Amino acid sequence: MPGESLTTAQQELYDWLVDFIEDQHHSPSIRQMMQAMGLRSPAPIQSRLRHLQEKGWIKWQEGQARTLQLIEESISGVPVLGAIAAGGLVETFDDVQETLDLNSVLQLKGLFALTVNGDSMIDSFIADGDMVLMEPVNDPSRLRNGTVVSAMVPGLGTTLKHFFRDGSLVRLEAANTAYEPIEIEAEQVHVQGKLAAVWRKT
Amino acid sequence: MPGESLTTAQQELYDWLVDFIEDQHHSPSIRQMMQAMGLRSPAPIQSRLRHLQEKGWIKWQEGQARTLQLIEESISGVPVLGAIAAGGLVETFDDVQETLDLNSVLQLKGLFALTVNGDSMIDSFIADGDMVLMEPVNDPSRLRNGTVVSAMVPGLGTTLKHFFRDGSLVRLEAANTAYEPIEIEAEQVHVQGKLAAVWRKT
DNA sequence: TGTCCTTCAATACATATGTACCTAATTTAG
DNA sequence: CTAAATTAGGTACATATGTATTGAAGGACA
Numbered sequence: 001m002p003g004e005s006l007t008t009a010q011q012e013l014y015d016w017l018v019d020f021i022e023d024q025h026h027s028p029s030i031r032q033m034m035q036a037m038g039l040r041s042p043a044p045i046q047s048r049l050r051h052l053q054e055k056g057w058i059k060w061q062e063g064q065a066r067t068l069q070l071i072e073e074s075i076s077g078v079p080v081l082g083a084i085a086a087g088g089l090v091e092t093f094d095d096v097q098e099t100l101d102l103n104s105v106l107q108l109k110g111l112f113a114l115t116v117n118g119d120s121m122i123d124s125f126i127a128d129g130d131m132v133l134m135e136p137v138n139d140p141s142r143l144r145n146g147t148v149v150s151a152m153v154p155g156l157g158t159t160l161k162h163f164f165r166d167g168s169l170v171r172l173e174a175a176n177t178a179y180e181p182i183e184i185e186a187e188q189v190h191v192q193g194k195l196a197a198v199w200r201k202t
Numbered sequence: 203m204p205g206e207s208l209t210t211a212q213q214e215l216y217d218w219l220v221d222f223i224e225d226q227h228h229s230p231s232i233r234q235m236m237q238a239m240g241l242r243s244p245a246p247i248q249s250r251l252r253h254l255q256e257k258g259w260i261k262w263q264e265g266q267a268r269t270l271q272l273i274e275e276s277i278s279g280v281p282v283l284g285a286i287a288a289g290g291l292v293e294t295f296d297d298v299q300e301t302l303d304l305n306s307v308l309q310l311k312g313l314f315a316l317t318v319n320g321d322s323m324i325d326s327f328i329a330d331g332d333m334v335l336m337e338p339v340n341d342p343s344r345l346r347n348g349t350v351v352s353a354m355v356p357g358l359g360t361t362l363k364h365f366f367r368d369g370s371l372v373r374l375e376a377a378n379t380a381y382e383p384i385e386i387e388a389e390q391v392h393v394q395g396k397l398a399a400v401w402r403k404t
Numbered sequence: 405t406g407t408c409c410t411t412c413a414a415t416a417c418a419t420a421t422g423t424a425c426c427t428a429a430t431t432t433a434g
Numbered sequence: 435c436t437a438a439a440t441t442a443g444g445t446a447c448a449t450a451t452g453t454a455t456t457g458a459a460g461g462a463c464a
Binding site: 015025066125126200201 | 268329
Binding site: 244264265267268 | 421
């Protein structure tokens with residue numbers, strides 16, 4: 001039945017399977033699992049797979065290669081869950097609940113997203129691999145100091161930085177002390193968008 | 203649509219592949235495609251697959267069985283224009299075309315949001331005031347070690363922590379060295395949800 | 405302690421499977 | 435219409451792959 005607990009070896013294999021399938025988008029072969037687990041024989045994998053299947057964590061088409069699937073936990077269709085999500089939750093948490101309306105964000109036409117490479121904004125809690133939702137900027141002169149923008153600097157490429165205006169100059173600051181600010185004439189900088197939200201998938 | 207246009211035969215195969223993969227959650231074998239197309243020889247499938255690959259509709263791991271993947275196309279949501287450098291160095295926009303599909307997240311029934319108070323998760327770049335999208339958990343025994351969960355601990359209230367299982371115990375760790383881990387019997391902890399995404403409005 | 409279950413190694417086997425090659429029929433493009 | 439590209443049939447082959455078997459070692463637990 002689903003939810004039976006796993007031994008250490010079984011858990012180890014299952015965790016690896018989740019990772020593998022998540023980024024390869026297909027099932028590994030038994031011998032791939034064998035190598036990944038550091039084993040020299042397929043039998044232990046067969047055993048672990050059999051137990052994982054009996055306990056309801058995975059399934060596959062017998063005799064067919066690479067057809068293993070994770071049995072995902074069903075979110076919808078469980079009556080108890082609906083009750084918790086709807087009413088119970090509010091009572092469980094003391095704080096006042098607000099509504100996060102992602103649709104309203106989507107309706108802001110022109111939003112675009114960028115994948116963040118590197119850690120120069122780490123002190124602003126924008127991490128490597130995050131997605132930043134950007135709102136197009138038409139009039140850079142109206143940007144408020146400190147706004148996070150994506151800007152193209154000739155010779156430096158496009159980067160994510162805090163934007164500051166300083167007379168006729170523009171200063172672009174990273175949120176990481178390891179990086180020096182960039183100062184440049186305003187005309188030289190092309191601000192493409194300003195930060196609307198940070199999105200981190202997990 | 204990905205890539206160049208397809209011939210009738212190629213389109214027919216592609217359409218069937220979409221159905222099959224959506225349905226079975228794994229790639230069919232070449233001979234399965236053969237049968238489905240009503241053919242008596244694998245060669246035509248090989249040909250169609252080669253063309254589908256050259257035109258950018260599919261890809262697979264050569265020599266490995268059932269590793270075919272569809273090269274997905276944008277459905278709806280926010281276009282991901284590329285990667286941006288948050289490091290010092292140059293990294294202009296790539297030609298990578300992805301889509302941040304917020305709708306798909308919204309469609310996951312039961313998602314709920316919490317406002318983060320405090321900085322106990324700051325080392326995981328979840329800051330005070332952020333919104334975390336949580337996916338309800340109805341079977342805590344399936345949680346993977348390290349997962350960020352919202353859990354209610356009797357006497358301590360509801361907090362956002364990294365979840366670890368240690369025998370019959372559950373360990374809840376903050377992402378901030380100023381906070382001590384909590385160790386408690388699994389039965390005492392009520393895990394309400396696991397982290398689906400971090401949302402930071404600006 | 406002793407028993408049962410799990411894990412691991414080593415080997416073996418049948419076949420599922422991707423791939424290659426050749427030829428002919430069919431479709432498409434010019 | 436002609437030539438090229440695509441599609442199709444047939445066959446063959448190496449091997450990737452799931453599966454079975456046997457034996458031994460390790461671990462949990464009463």
